Amino acid sequence: MPGKKQSSKDSVMKDIPQSTPAPRYSGIATFMRMPLVQDPSGIDIALIGVPYDGAVEGRPGARHGPREIRNMSSMIRTIHHSTRINPYKLCNIADMGDVPFTNVYRAEEVHNDIMNYYQKVHEAGVVPLSAGGDHSISLPILRVLGKETPAGLIHIDAHTDTNDTEMGFKFSHGTSFRRAVEEGTLDANRTVQIGIRGAQNSEESWDFSKESGMRVIFMEEFTALGVNGVIDQVRLVVGDGPTYISFDIDGLDPAFAPGTGTPEIGGMTTVEAQTLLRGLRGLNLIGADVVEVAPPFDPSGNTALVAATIMFEILCLLAESIALQKK
Amino acid sequence: MPGKKQSSKDSVMKDIPQSTPAPRYSGIATFMRMPLVQDPSGIDIALIGVPYDGAVEGRPGARHGPREIRNMSSMIRTIHHSTRINPYKLCNIADMGDVPFTNVYRAEEVHNDIMNYYQKVHEAGVVPLSAGGDHSISLPILRVLGKETPAGLIHIDAHTDTNDTEMGFKFSHGTSFRRAVEEGTLDANRTVQIGIRGAQNSEESWDFSKESGMRVIFMEEFTALGVNGVIDQVRLVVGDGPTYISFDIDGLDPAFAPGTGTPEIGGMTTVEAQTLLRGLRGLNLIGADVVEVAPPFDPSGNTALVAATIMFEILCLLAESIALQKK
Amino acid sequence: MPGKKQSSKDSVMKDIPQSTPAPRYSGIATFMRMPLVQDPSGIDIALIGVPYDGAVEGRPGARHGPREIRNMSSMIRTIHHSTRINPYKLCNIADMGDVPFTNVYRAEEVHNDIMNYYQKVHEAGVVPLSAGGDHSISLPILRVLGKETPAGLIHIDAHTDTNDTEMGFKFSHGTSFRRAVEEGTLDANRTVQIGIRGAQNSEESWDFSKESGMRVIFMEEFTALGVNGVIDQVRLVVGDGPTYISFDIDGLDPAFAPGTGTPEIGGMTTVEAQTLLRGLRGLNLIGADVVEVAPPFDPSGNTALVAATIMFEILCLLAESIALQKK
Amino acid sequence: MPGKKQSSKDSVMKDIPQSTPAPRYSGIATFMRMPLVQDPSGIDIALIGVPYDGAVEGRPGARHGPREIRNMSSMIRTIHHSTRINPYKLCNIADMGDVPFTNVYRAEEVHNDIMNYYQKVHEAGVVPLSAGGDHSISLPILRVLGKETPAGLIHIDAHTDTNDTEMGFKFSHGTSFRRAVEEGTLDANRTVQIGIRGAQNSEESWDFSKESGMRVIFMEEFTALGVNGVIDQVRLVVGDGPTYISFDIDGLDPAFAPGTGTPEIGGMTTVEAQTLLRGLRGLNLIGADVVEVAPPFDPSGNTALVAATIMFEILCLLAESIALQKK
Amino acid sequence: MPGKKQSSKDSVMKDIPQSTPAPRYSGIATFMRMPLVQDPSGIDIALIGVPYDGAVEGRPGARHGPREIRNMSSMIRTIHHSTRINPYKLCNIADMGDVPFTNVYRAEEVHNDIMNYYQKVHEAGVVPLSAGGDHSISLPILRVLGKETPAGLIHIDAHTDTNDTEMGFKFSHGTSFRRAVEEGTLDANRTVQIGIRGAQNSEESWDFSKESGMRVIFMEEFTALGVNGVIDQVRLVVGDGPTYISFDIDGLDPAFAPGTGTPEIGGMTTVEAQTLLRGLRGLNLIGADVVEVAPPFDPSGNTALVAATIMFEILCLLAESIALQKK
Amino acid sequence: MPGKKQSSKDSVMKDIPQSTPAPRYSGIATFMRMPLVQDPSGIDIALIGVPYDGAVEGRPGARHGPREIRNMSSMIRTIHHSTRINPYKLCNIADMGDVPFTNVYRAEEVHNDIMNYYQKVHEAGVVPLSAGGDHSISLPILRVLGKETPAGLIHIDAHTDTNDTEMGFKFSHGTSFRRAVEEGTLDANRTVQIGIRGAQNSEESWDFSKESGMRVIFMEEFTALGVNGVIDQVRLVVGDGPTYISFDIDGLDPAFAPGTGTPEIGGMTTVEAQTLLRGLRGLNLIGADVVEVAPPFDPSGNTALVAATIMFEILCLLAESIALQKK
Numbered sequence A, B, C, D, E, F: 001m002p003g004k005k006q007s008s009k010d011s012v013m014k015d016i017p018q019s020t021p022a023p024r025y026s027g028i029a030t031f032m033r034m035p036l037v038q039d040p041s042g043i044d045i046a047l048i049g050v051p052y053d054g055a056v057e058g059r060p061g062a063r064h065g066p067r068e069i070r071n072m073s074s075m076i077r078t079i080h081h082s083t084r085i086n087p088y089k090l091c092n093i094a095d096m097g098d099v100p101f102t103n104v105y106r107a108e109e110v111h112n113d114i115m116n117y118y119q120k121v122h123e124a125g126v127v128p129l130s131a132g133g134d135h136s137i138s139l140p141i142l143r144v145l146g147k148e149t150p151a152g153l154i155h156i157d158a159h160t161d162t163n164d165t166e167m168g169f170k171f172s173h174g175t176s177f178r179r180a181v182e183e184g185t186l187d188a189n190r191t192v193q194i195g196i197r198g199a200q201n202s203e204e205s206w207d208f209s210k211e212s213g214m215r216v217i218f219m220e221e222f223t224a225l226g227v228n229g230v231i232d233q234v235r236l237v238v239g240d241g242p243t244y245i246s247f248d249i250d251g252l253d254p255a256f257a258p259g260t261g262t263p264e265i266g267g268m269t270t271v272e273a274q275t276l277l278r279g280l281r282g283l284n285l286i287g288a289d290v291v292e293v294a295p296p297f298d299p300s301g302n303t304a305l306v307a308a309t310i311m312f313e314i315l316c317l318l319a320e321s322i323a324l325q326k327k
Helices: A062-073 A107-123 A135-145 A176-183 A204-212 A219-238 A270-278 A302-326 B062-073 B107-123 B135-145 B176-183 B204-212 B219-238 B270-278 B302-326 C062-073 C107-123 C135-145 C176-183 C204-212 C219-238 C270-278 C302-326 D062-073 D107-123 D135-145 D176-183 D204-212 D219-238 D270-278 D302-326 E062-073 E107-123 E135-145 E176-183 E204-212 E219-238 E270-278 E302-326 F062-073 F107-123 F135-145 F176-183 F204-212 F219-238 F270-278 F302-326
Strands: A045-050 A093-098 A127-132 A151-156 A186-196 A215-218 A243-248 A285-291 B045-050 B093-098 B127-132 B151-156 B186-196 B215-218 B243-248 B285-291 C045-050 C093-098 C127-132 C151-156 C186-196 C215-218 C243-248 C285-291 D045-050 D093-098 D127-132 D151-156 D186-196 D215-218 D243-248 D285-291 E045-050 E093-098 E127-132 E151-156 E186-196 E215-218 E243-248 E285-291 F045-050 F093-098 F127-132 F151-156 F186-196 F215-218 F243-248 F285-291
Touching (some): A045 A062, A045 A107, A045 A302, A062 A285, A062 A302, A062 E062, A107 A127, A107 A135, A127 A135, A127 A302, A151 A219, A176 A186, A186 A204, A186 A219, A215 A219, A219 A270, A219 C270, A270 F219, B045 B062, B045 B107, B045 B302, B062 B285, B062 B302, B062 C062, B107 B127, B107 B135, B127 B302, B135 B176, B151 B219, B176 B204, B186 B204, B186 B219, B204 B215, B215 B219, B219 B270, B243 B302, C045 C062, C045 C107, C045 C302, C062 C285, C107 C127, C107 C135, C127 C302, C135 C285, C176 C186, C186 C204, C186 C219, C219 C270, C270 C302, C285 C302, D045 D302, D062 D127, D062 D302, D062 F062, D107 D127, D107 D135, D127 D302, D135 D176, D135 D285, D151 D219, D186 D219, D215 D219, D219 D270, D243 D302, D285 D302, E045 E107, E045 E302, E062 E127, E062 E302, E107 E135, E127 E135, E127 E302, E135 E176, E135 E243, E176 E204, E186 E204, E215 E219, E270 E302, E285 E302, F045 F062, F045 F302, F062 F127, F062 F285, F062 F302, F107 F127, F107 F135, F127 F135, F127 F302, F151 F219, F176 F186, F176 F204, F186 F219, F204 F215, F219 F270, F243 F302, F270 F302, F285 F302
Parallel strands (some): A045 A093, A045 A127, A127 A285, A151 A186, A151 A243, A186 A215, A243 A285, B045 B127, B243 B285, C045 C127, C127 C285, C151 C186, C151 C243, C186 C215, C243 C285, D045 D093, D045 D127, D151 D186, D186 D215, E045 E127, E127 E285, E151 E186, E151 E243, E243 E285, F045 F093, F045 F127, F151 F186, F151 F243, F243 F285
16 A cells, blocks of 8 residues: 555544444444544545535535435445445545534535635645535635635536526525636636536526536537547546546436435436546546535435445545555 | 405405315415415415525424425315314405515525515504414514514424524524514513423523513423413413414424424324414414424425414414404 | 517416525425416416326326426426527416316216316417326317317327226226327327337237327337437427327336336436427427326425426427417 | 134135244235135125225325235234234134225226125125225225114214215215215214314214214314213214224324325324224124225325224224124 | 543543534434443443344344434433433443444344443443344343343333244344343343233233233323323332333334334323333433334334434433432 | 146136236235245246345345235236237246245245245246345255256346355355355356446455356446347356346346345446346246345335336246247
8 A cells, every 4th residue: 555644543443343344234324434533634535524505595405415425325335346446445534524613504604614624634635525515515625625726627417506696695506616716716627517407597607607618518418428428528628637526416317316405307327427437537636525415305315325425436536546646 | 254354365366276176186285275465455364484494503494394384285174173263254364475585595684584574464454374484483573563562472382492592693493582582572471382392402591481581381391281271371471462373393292293303202292282272262363373394304294284284273263363353 | 589479467477476586495386486377368388287197097196296296396497408498488388277177086077177178278379288197188188189180199108098998997097099099189190109118918009009000119119219219200200280299207217207106117217308308399289298297106206306397398399389380 | 712603714724824923024915914715604704905095085095005004914913912802713804805896987886896795795794894995985885784774883083974075976985974874874873973173164064963963072072081981972872783883094193194195183192092992892893994094195104004903903892792792 | 510430531522523512413423422432431321322133023124223313313402301400411421332243143142242242331330321223132231230130120112022932033022021031130020011012922921021020011001000100110110229221112102103113003102201211210220222213114214313312311310320329 | 828737726816806907906915916826736937925134234124025026016917018928828827925934033044944945846847936035045046946957147236246255144145146156056157247336345256256257247348238238148158058037126226226225326227127138038047036125215115116027027038938948
């Protein structure tokens, strides 16, 4: 295992049962059954929950996402079946718990809390893989990760989230990436939006994406290109610059992920989404999130399983990317 | 039918199928299948939805309450089986739709919208029967109804909702009645809180209720007194002054009303709640609300039916009260 | 906006909150948040509920379809993301409520009620887009729309619905299109049935479809042709004659639409269904229905969302078709 | 075991696994895991399913009742815990399957099928214990059991089911007992209705019950009398004449039995219902039914368990009654 | 706070967010949001999960109980509303995680694992409050707690769990307390079983309970005595000897706790159960468990909330009992 | 109908209503509404339930599979829509009930019970089509069917089930096919595993499959080959030797089959699975099973419908295969 840092984590790790021998339904539900730590030192990748859904204009519930994703993530084992990557062998990975909030009734303050929290994580040299929460959480994360160099973005979603406002509000979950471009933390020219679909009340968000330089792959083009064609486009757009992945669970068809606030029919299958993600190996990845899982709308609990598996797919990408950089 | 006002409503009424002959599953879901109107003139009692849950500190979902209560209210017919009151014969009753909001991301602004809306309803001489929404909506309603004379309150709930703040916020759904006392729209000495139970992190809310002069009937005393004993206490407390009824659905045991954000076991049965309400005939009632129905936590939909039936029980009380005053 | 008729609707329209600014969970649930009207004059397209499931031989529940489709249709916005059609700019569109029934215990009488209701709609020059209800409702609708000229039909379904009888009954939901051919309101030679699959107890319905001249595209041929190949077939069959679209939700795989009475696995995806519908632009469309949504079998509510979105796809087709004719 | 008839059942019995040793989740789901027979000869008590809900004016689904009650009845064991009655030791008991229907689209024809079926059962000297289906099924059963002597009736329900018509129909599930009185198969003076509640659109059904001589115990009187007081009333009313028990599951509060078409809050608990039934020992019982279980509205399946347990309570009553008569 | 031990726990505690200020849906789900520790030294009361259901003869799922109870226990705050006990002020309380198992396919080996685990807890002087798991887990716990002095038992349940075997097995969840008596760890004369009901296939378990000297309060006697009468009986039976509380969630009526493997209708309400528990203050309590919560049968999740609240009620009893002994 | 054996079944058949005329929701739920028999003589194909899930290491519930598959199988009619095979015309088919178990607490004993049961079925010349239960049941079935000649295997699954042990156990549901190879009842060189995916904690199971000679088609290769390519591979591997089909429902994506214990996202669609099965006509088939349906995780019940339909697809294959051999 190349270049693992010294870890202060080991002393804490013993408090959590090891993942493999214990039955999957037993033990405390941390992300991927990883140790729960507070100090990021010694960690390569932090799994972080951001239980906030106050910036939603429709159906709430994503605040319950991290809990249920943690719960279902116990089902995920360690070695990826097609790439044979075991991220836990490549990197030190831990669950850092949930971002603490000082005032959950003000989106802007929550966003500040998130920004401050990720600042510390980032300063410790740790790559964050987050579970939302609504999509507004990507904005404060990008404020940290895209601060020095505007980030490239691989954005899987039914919606471009580039409205100017939603219901009069500039920091709703449908405005994140427009704000990030305006704030200079997101590089629109290195941004690709995949799976976009569903009616809108105005064309402004689609227009903004296009005019700002983003590459928008509507669902129809996705089908026409095929996943491999899409992968080619993504690589062309983001190149080898620092790139963030933001996976809104509603990028998938609601048959695959019903538990979300703004489902749009006619979306990706999980086979397509997984194939897409596996096509992103070797990129320069700086972090990722999986957002908009709303357990109250998920009677079978499988949306949380989907999210946990998507997190594992991304975790493999991040771990390999970090391991390569360490060499 | 004594004293019905002239109604401008009739012209609108024809747009809604009449309630009795049509099957209950058919037609547009308005409250009690009443006509939908915008102009309060000519109405005696307005059924109003307040789809807001942004002041919740726990599980959201009550914003979906008015829709589902409307939906299930189609099951409720017209003549009360024990009192034989038919409120539709005593009063002009209409569904006035939902309160419109200008900024759903700020509780204070939502509360202002509610206050302004109810001000118009109140000025038209209409008695409001509201469906929440979280319990914070009672505060702006009381700002209107208790403006001239502080209102008495019959408050059925698991919680006193008299915290100073919740998570640092003064206008959360757990602070409404403390704020109302402070603002002078609620008369603590004419307030009775019924069904209180469940652990708290501090005793301050219980203390405030007591020290401000409210009569708090914890669930244990409820059981000891029996419903008739409770009714006696209520009448003693509120007397014949103007009185508001606020029914938080979590006053009921979650076996009867699982679909709510902060369920507390060990609560009232529906038999007890209905008996209690029927004991309130003849009071001077100025309005009422039924709040905290959260459909995403209600797989069978029966919590919305409970809420609709409780609304009907209260509607009978209000109608009789109004009819008596008209005479 | 070309050729809008003068509308008597505007006076009613004000009673319904406008769709865009209000949160999607608020307000009365009409189809697509459109105004509710009773008088068809001035309307181009009427959205009509037909809450009847008494002609089902299996699992009931489609009588609850219109309510839940209305409810979920609040999620649908106004501009189609790929065609950029905004149907509300092209046509006057309203919710006309549900068809009233005189005797819900007799399918034949219900069918008469439906026929009489649509006769008035048709005479007012209004194109109906209906939400069932079971599939038997298409028969009385065709009695009106195919009266002068037998209609062509684009029929998406798992079943041909061309049995002679079901359980001894000639007007069940599995016999509609045989009856319509026999009654002379459906042109079998201009009928295409798409997505057919699932075992039958006799081959008679498949045989009738074939022998009467219908083009039957079983699911296997659907897969083999691909959606674009199917679109070619459809256009070949229906030509430019007057054509009706009947979309049985069980044409979709139950993974996408579990809430239906007679689910058959191995069906279309929503991507396929939407692509198919978008391939039908420019046809001479006279009406459409979406049927067999049974909410009691739909724990997540997403089948109603699927149905609402399919209605929106069809609404765009109808609006464009009408707008073209008006020019 | 006193006076068991010679049984032709034994040869069939071997085809069903015996109830006690096999796990409760295994084997074919017959009522109480009893043998399935077609020939009533040799049986004392027949458990019969009547899967019909076409006479419902509201929410359908009771047609699925017999299946799910059978399924959950595997949970019920053999010896009653308080009376220590083992009905299977006192009587020959079998599942006779479901009543076959010739035309499910006509309530009157279904009622004829039921009547003809029960006629054969009755002629074989077998006492029927039926699982509905909607409450309309009691009418044709009474046509058989009350033919020679009008039956007394212990009727547990939220509704009196004595409307003249429902939605214009004389044989709906809300008219059964008025029809039975008119047809002379039900003795109104020996009828007691227990648990009545919920609003009605007219007082006619309550009036009919009263004026025809029925004893109506509204829920309020039920609470006031207490269960033992109610038992006294029941015994007073039905005396020692031949008596039928009809248990509508909506007599229970929907907290206890949510899966039903017309739930009314404020009903009996299961403790109360069981205590009531146990107070009926020694009556002259001629049959019984448990109706209106609608599994599509019963997410947990517990309503079917409630119904199965109520059937077991009644089965003990019937078995003891028969055994006493045999002596 | 009288007599708290020195605690090694504090260093671990910091890894878990403190309970009160964080929103209840955030953070890692430990029991009551208490710190997770492995070393029992310094703890007074350990909250322990025992996720095992292999000794069930019916519906499985209780292995998922500890996770969901932990999840819902975040809803429980710190000060008991009627006794005003704050157990966290009286004692050091921690979540010790789940018992690790070596072979989940053999009940006897699982029971050994449980015994060995609790032996260490017991030797550290820690009082265990456990969440099952099926009821077989009480046997190995009693092997530890009743080793020196046979324990008295307050057993709330629908079933006596004193069968000799179930389906040929001596260590099923229906045999625990007979085995414990035979093994000499349970004092039958100081055992009271409360809420017993539901049919059995033989009378042997009821007979064993009675003949061994246990006081069995069937549900009928429970109703007749009233809760206060039952409390008197309990105190009479257990006296001041060391006493264990075992609360099978199916002691409650399935309306209150549907999520369990062997529901029996006609059980206790939560008001009754809570009143009963509050009547047990001042006893000499040595531990307790809450068992048989089966989340797969609990669509609303409220059974887990009930279990968490019952755990809190018992936690208050244990904490007070320990605090008194320390004085 | 070629070569039907004389059947002793007819005398039993009359006890079950015939499948076609009765409504699908009526009658006793046997597999495909076939007669229930105990004596295999005269049967060609036996439908058998194996309600066991004690060898699961994760989420239990598959013991409830046979019941719910039987229940939903009433929805399946008789003539396959694409092959036009009516298996009931080709063969005598019956439901033989569930395998009886002597000790459900010991997997090895359960496996012996299964083996002994299938031995009798096999000796009677009957081909078994089984519904699990967990995947461990395939091992004892292969002990019978592969005894004389090791069987070839078409294995559809997310997992290879070729672990050496799971949680220390050699007979868990994840070890069946390794054991079968070791025991000599499965021919690894004639085994193809299709749909494999999902992370593992070690590569040993994938390695065993490969090294033993099995052809493993991971999901990625499945997508790349397309279904027809996969069919070619299957035919190449199994040739014309005796071949068993084992269909684990988790081979399908959880969007299509959520009700299973170990769901893995990114699986087959039902269209793919059905196309695959239809490509297997003409093989030398000796039996089949459909396993791992866990109804407690299947809120809509559609997973059981999927399983029943897959059983029907396989039934057609088996019936045709048998009919060809008879000729």
